Amino acid sequence: MVSANDLQEMYENAVTARHYEERLQEEYMEGKQPKFDISAGQIPGELHLAAGHEASGAGVCAHLRDDDTVTAPHRPHHVAIAKGVDLEAMTAEIFGRETGLSGGKGGHMHLFDPDVNFACSGIIAEGCPTAVGAAMAADKRNTDSVAVAFLGEGAINQGGFLESLNLAAVRDLPVVFVVEDNDWAISMHKDRVTDVETAAGRAGGFDLPGERVDFNDAVAVYEAARDAVERARAGNGPTLLDVQVHRLMGHFMGDPESYRPEADVERARRLDPIPKLADRLRSEGVDDDTLEEIAARAKERVEDAIEHAKEQPKPDPATVQEDVFTNPPSGATDEEPDAGGPTAAAGGED
Amino acid sequence: MADAETGAGVEAGERDLTMSRAMVEAIETEMRSDEDVFVMGEDVADYGGIFDSTEGLLEEFGRERVMDVPISETSFVGAGVGAAQQGMRPIVELMFADFFGVCMDQIYNQMAKNTYMSGGGVSVPMVLMTAVGGTYSDAAQHSQTLYGTFAHLPGMKVVVPSTAYDAKGLMHNAVRDDDPVVYMFHKRLMGLGWMPAPEGPKTAVPEDEYTISFGSADVKREGSDATVVTLGLHVHRALDAAESLAEDGVDAEVIDLRTLVPLDEETILDSVAKTGRLVVVDEDYRSFGVTGEIIARAAESSLGDLEAVERVAVPDVPIPYARELERAVLPGAEDVEAAVRSAIDE
Numbered sequence: 001m002v003s004a005n006d007l008q009e010m011y012e013n014a015v016t017a018r019h020y021e022e023r024l025q026e027e028y029m030e031g032k033q034p035k036f037d038i039s040a041g042q043i044p045g046e047l048h049l050a051a052g053h054e055a056s057g058a059g060v061c062a063h064l065r066d067d068d069t070v071t072a073p074h075r076p077h078h079v080a081i082a083k084g085v086d087l088e089a090m091t092a093e094i095f096g097r098e099t100g101l102s103g104g105k106g107g108h109m110h111l112f113d114p115d116v117n118f119a120c121s122g123i124i125a126e127g128c129p130t131a132v133g134a135a136m137a138a139d140k141r142n143t144d145s146v147a148v149a150f151l152g153e154g155a156i157n158q159g160g161f162l163e164s165l166n167l168a169a170v171r172d173l174p175v176v177f178v179v180e181d182n183d184w185a186i187s188m189h190k191d192r193v194t195d196v197e198t199a200a201g202r203a204g205g206f207d208l209p210g211e212r213v214d215f216n217d218a219v220a221v222y223e224a225a226r227d228a229v230e231r232a233r234a235g236n237g238p239t240l241l242d243v244q245v246h247r248l249m250g251h252f253m254g255d256p257e258s259y260r261p262e263a264d265v266e267r268a269r270r271l272d273p274i275p276k277l278a279d280r281l282r283s284e285g286v287d288d289d290t291l292e293e294i295a296a297r298a299k300e301r302v303e304d305a306i307e308h309a310k311e312q313p314k315p316d317p318a319t320v321q322e323d324v325f326t327n328p329p330s331g332a333t334d335e336e337p338d339a340g341g342p343t344a345a346a347g348g349e350d
Numbered sequence: 351m352a353d354a355e356t357g358a359g360v361e362a363g364e365r366d367l368t369m370s371r372a373m374v375e376a377i378e379t380e381m382r383s384d385e386d387v388f389v390m391g392e393d394v395a396d397y398g399g400i401f402d403s404t405e406g407l408l409e410e411f412g413r414e415r416v417m418d419v420p421i422s423e424t425s426f427v428g429a430g431v432g433a434a435q436q437g438m439r440p441i442v443e444l445m446f447a448d449f450f451g452v453c454m455d456q457i458y459n460q461m462a463k464n465t466y467m468s469g470g471g472v473s474v475p476m477v478l479m480t481a482v483g484g485t486y487s488d489a490a491q492h493s494q495t496l497y498g499t500f501a502h503l504p505g506m507k508v509v510v511p512s513t514a515y516d517a518k519g520l521m522h523n524a525v526r527d528d529d530p531v532v533y534m535f536h537k538r539l540m541g542l543g544w545m546p547a548p549e550g551p552k553t554a555v556p557e558d559e560y561t562i563s564f565g566s567a568d569v570k571r572e573g574s575d576a577t578v579v580t581l582g583l584h585v586h587r588a589l590d591a592a593e594s595l596a597e598d599g600v601d602a603e604v605i606d607l608r609t610l611v612p613l614d615e616e617t618i619l620d621s622v623a624k625t626g627r628l629v630v631v632d633e634d635y636r637s638f639g640v641t642g643e644i645i646a647r648a649a650e651s652s653l654g655d656l657e658a659v660e661r662v663a664v665p666d667v668p669i670p671y672a673r674e675l676e677r678a679v680l681p682g683a684e685d686v687e688a689a690v691r692s693a694i695d696e
Binding site: 035036037038039044045046093096097100102104105106107108109110121122123124125126154155157158159160185186187188192193194254258259314315316317319320321324 | 393395396397400418419420421422424425449452485486487488489490491492545665666667668670671672673674675676677678679
């Protein structure tokens with residue numbers, strides 16, 4: 001069962017994420033035309049867009065609280081949006097601005113929002129171990145927080161993932177691994193690099209439950225994730241979810257996708273999760289006016305975030321050496337402690 | 351084979367090639383003449399390498415010899431080591447040098463050490479080809495230029511081309527070498543359609559095969575006032591700086607190391623003996639790296655020749671994302687120019 005409220009929230013997250021990616025695509029290309037130059041234009045660096053992945057982020061994050069940890073891979077925007085990452089600060093970060101989540105130091109593959117326990121890594125599967133660590137902290141402190149690691153199907157052959165499955169399973173940690181299977185690891189189709197039928201098959205070898213969610217369907221993801229998150233929250237250990245999604249855009253902006261058959265692209269379009277979710281809402285009695293209102297609100301939020309980002313100042317190069325350490329070593333400039341020793345140097349107690 | 355240590359005298363069949371095309375030309379020639387040479391890596395087949403380092407190889411050699419492999423660097427880098435120990439000559443691509451973290455055990459505990467640990471009984475004739483460098487805001491996990499990391503650990507030869515001509519000759523030598531060779535190419539030099547290269551790396555390249563010996567630095571510009579020692583992208587930054595300095599009558603010599611292991615100390619010391627001023631430039635982190643090492647070698651052997659030393663490198667921070675911040679840490683031609691002026695003023 002999924003409540004009308006949760007359905008509408010998932011829909012709003014999904015359409016926000018879709019509009020966000022479509023708008024970022026346009027903004028990214030600004031200044032990179034007519035000849036694509038990755039180092040030109042107003043958005044720096046690579047850009048990996050997640051259009052077609054929305055069912056996963058929206059369906060899973062519907063069950064999460066701010067104190068639950070999420071780690072996302074290089075294609076993170078839809079998950080960040082569903083997790084409640086500050087959209088304005090995230091967009092400012094993607095535009096490389098001073099008021100971005102990381103002051104322009106991180107970038108789109110490295111979004112960190114500690115307020116909602118969201119983090120990314122651009123290295124394949126390397127968000128899995130840190131999710132296990134967040135779950136370990138929850139376990140040790142006896143809280144009921146959980147951790148969710150998102151990864152792509154291309155990551156399921158990577159040690160960082162496989163080792164994390166085992167560590168989470170042997171310690172019964174509250175982790176949910178969500179494999180977003182979009183069939184493609186850049187140009188490598190899963191059939192050519194992985195010999196198991198589905199990523200869910202990885203679970204059995206590590207003695208944890210694994211479930212495949214086919215059809216790129218947000219409600220099916222929602223239901224599977226509900227069970228997995230409940231299991232984790234109740235202290236019953238990790239789950240592996242394997243969610244079929246589709247990549248509606250290239251691996252990164254500028255990817256010619258010449259390796260990808262046209263039929264595959266058409267199939268991805270046909271299996272778009274958003275119209276499917278809209279149909280489900282209609283079948284629950286939500287009228288088109290309401291759906292349009294949700295979409296309009298989502299668009300406005302995205303436009304506001306982009307407009308905000310573009311108005312933000314660029315970072316001051318003088319700050320570039322800040323933040324390497326939380327407690328910067330002062331090295332040779334350190335003052336000698338006085339005779340009173342460390343207590344006196346720290347301000348003293350007397 | 352042409353005598354091509356310098357390229358002088360090689361004229362027949364020369365064309366201007368991008369650096370990526372020159373690398374591929376060497377690889378395909380080696381693959382035609384030796385069945386034991388094969389290529390594996392992520393996106394090396396249909397995609398032709400994200401940075402065009404294997405472009406077109408699939409069409410000629412097929413999937414058995416140009417293998418896309420799972421995203422499992424420990425496994426496929428290690429498989430390269432194992433196949434090499436069987437006498438094959440794998441060329442393994444690690445898509446970004448930054449990904450070394452995933453598979454460093456195979457690189458430095460296996461690939462680099464097996465020859466020594468076996469008392470010379472085992473050879474590992476593989477090439478680990480990998481992309482380095484920033485300048486396009488790919489941020490902290492995709493922009494590093496880890497020259498020092500690889501050169502620091504014994505047992506690997508480390509090659510860094512700066513031009514198409516050098517890239518081809520060094521690649522021929524890398525494939526034929528009986529030891530593991532880490533071949534680090536800078537993305538900005540490859541001549542990619544989507545990441546324009548500066549003037550310089552696209553050079554005339556002979557159609558015939560030729561090798562460039564490891565440990566032979568190349569004086570890319572002669573000069574008498576200061577010695578600029580560098581490699582990779584920064585050869586071109588240093589040449590730009592030298593042009594600008596020349597307008598003010600300052601004559602800088604630019605040495606392209608071409609290989610870090612082995613290191614051509616003689617060319618550096620000869621130049622320093624002439625100029626007395628040493629400026630070392632790279633795109634790696636400043637501390638405990640190439641710049642410090644070159645200066646130490648010069649100090650050990652030629653302290654009396656040194657009137658001034660300067661180094662230009664990335665301050666010890668991860669590579670930031672925003673353009674303004676990235677530009678602030680990556681050395682530019684103006685930084686090289688300032689360092690040379692400072693060395694001369696000392």
